[in-house]
Amino acid sequence: MQTVELIATATFGLESVVADEVKNLGYTDMTVENGKVTFRADLAAIAKANLWLRTADRVRIKIGEFKATTFDELFEQTKALPWSDWIPVDGAFPVEGKSVKSTLFSVSDCQAIVKKAIVESLKRTYKTDWFEESGPLYKVEVALLKDIVTLTIDSSGSGLHKRGYREHIGAAPLKETMAAALILLSRWKPDRVFMDPFCGSGTLPIEAALIGHNIAPGMNREFASENWPIIPRQIWRDARAETHDLADYDRELEIIGTDIDDEMLKVARRNAGEAGVEDSIHFQRLDMRDMSSKRKYGYLICNPPYGERLLDKREIVKLYQDMGKAFGKLDTWSYYVLTSDEEFEKHFGREASKKRKLYNGNIKVDYYQFFGPRPPRPKTETIVTLDQA
Structure with missing residues (x-):
């Protein structure tokens, strides 16, 4: 099967x-x-x-990478790439771009030249x-960084944070991708209780x-590359079937x-319903200051309000002080807080x-x-044999 660089x-x-996730999917030939x-x-x-x-x-999908300091170099090297391997005769290929610390700093000019070069290649x-x-759709990106040009085609369509369940959001939403990252970074295990005391729209x-x-987070959405002729339909059918086979409902x-x-x-309850996990989450109206649990x-894990988002400084300080007192009652728990306040530990009353x-x-x-603290290891029975006795 054809090898590609993603x-x-x-x-x-x-x-x-992200690298850990890629590795867990079985792909180890990577650069971070x-x-x-x-x-x-x-x-x-x-x-x-x-x-x-x-x-x-x-x-x-990475189509090519090269150095370019003139528009002629950008045009000729873009034109030389195998665009027709990916883009069919009726394919739509808009071009977007970005340039950082590069001689070719005009993004609009770079986009126009790349578009023209792809057309000439396809001709x-x-x-x-x-x-x-x-x-x-084959959305092309021309990205220049220190005169190195990377040309790619987006296979996703909408960003991967759009899982398809969050039709309703709060005033300061946390992206689904970031929420998942916070959980993975915590090393939370499904056999432990999980709590978010500022759950908002439930992300x-x-x-x-x-x-x-x-x-699978993408189970209930579509992707641009599902309609690409180069990828056999059976690949997508098998991949989607696997998401159902591996789910532990x-x-x-x-x-x-x-x-x-x-x-x-x-x-939050509507969003959980859209995601198909409403029976796995208990949503409750509760002031963070009143939370408690008999579970150890x-x-x-939480994303509380911070100054740039919703509250003023005095309210933020009082909130974080109250969080320190409330969280302290759960003295055998681990807690994880996302905030922009550089003095959070001081207000919270504990060093992270x-x-x-x-x-x-x-x-x-x-x-x-x-x-x-780590939970105690389960005790194992010691079996004494007759010889040992």
């Missing part, structure tokens, strides 16, 4: 998480760089990666001077349920989402075990991780 794009700080994980695989990986990657933003194969672009609890049941989960806003809880060794720098949209944030 790029799983990643939010800054999540590259290693800022904002992306590049790996070699077969055509089936296009379907598999789109369906299963929880934390990547998109899956792109040689299809022997026509006009392309209607009425067929499947964190829903992503936890999808992970707990091993439900019967696994018992204890996932709790609480919030003080009744309307948001209604939204649970995981509390670990801190990770991330970006929530365009906001620089830290993921504060407070590790609870």
Whole structure:
């Protein structure tokens, strides 16, 4: 089967998480760089990666990479690439672009030149001077970084954070991909209780349920590459069938989402229903300050309000102080908090075990991780034989 080079794009700080996911899918020939994980695989990986990657933003096919400091170099080297291997005669191929620290800094000019070069390349194969672009979508990206040009085709269509379940969102939504990353970074296991005391529209609890049941995040949505002639239909049929075979719908989960806003809880329940995990999550109206649990060794993961998002500074400080007191009651739990407040630990009243720098949209944030004690190992019976006696 044809080998391709794929790029799983990643939010800054999540590259290693995406790389772990790629590796878990069975693809080990990879390179990890800022904002992306590049790996070699077969055509089936296009379907598999789109369906299963929880934390990547998109899956792109790498068509070529070269150095260019003039528009002539950009045109000629783009034209020389095998575009007709991917784009059929009726394919729609809009071009988008970006340029960082490159001689060719005009993105609009680079887009126009790449578009013209692809047209000239396709003319040689299809022997026509006009392309209607009425067929499947092949969105091309020209990305320039320090004069290195990378040309890709987007196989995903809508970003991978669009799982298809979140028709309703709150005032400051957390992307599904980021929510999944926070859970994977915590090393939460489905046999432990999971709680989000600021659940809003339910993204964190829903992503936890999808992970707990091993439900592929892309199971209920479509992808641009499903309509590409180069990928046999059977590849997509087999990949989708596998998502159903591997899902563990019967696994018992204890996932709790609480919030003080009744309307948001209604939204969360509808979203959980759309995701097919409403029976696995208990949503409840509850002030964070009043939370408690008889369960030990649970995981509390949350994305509370922070100044850039919803509340003013005084409210934020009081909230974080109250969080420190409330979370402290769950002294055998591990808790994980995403916030942009650099003084969070001071207000919370405890130093984090670990801190990770991330970006929530365009906001620089830290993921504060407070590790609870390890649960005791289950006792094993000692069997005494007659010889030992």
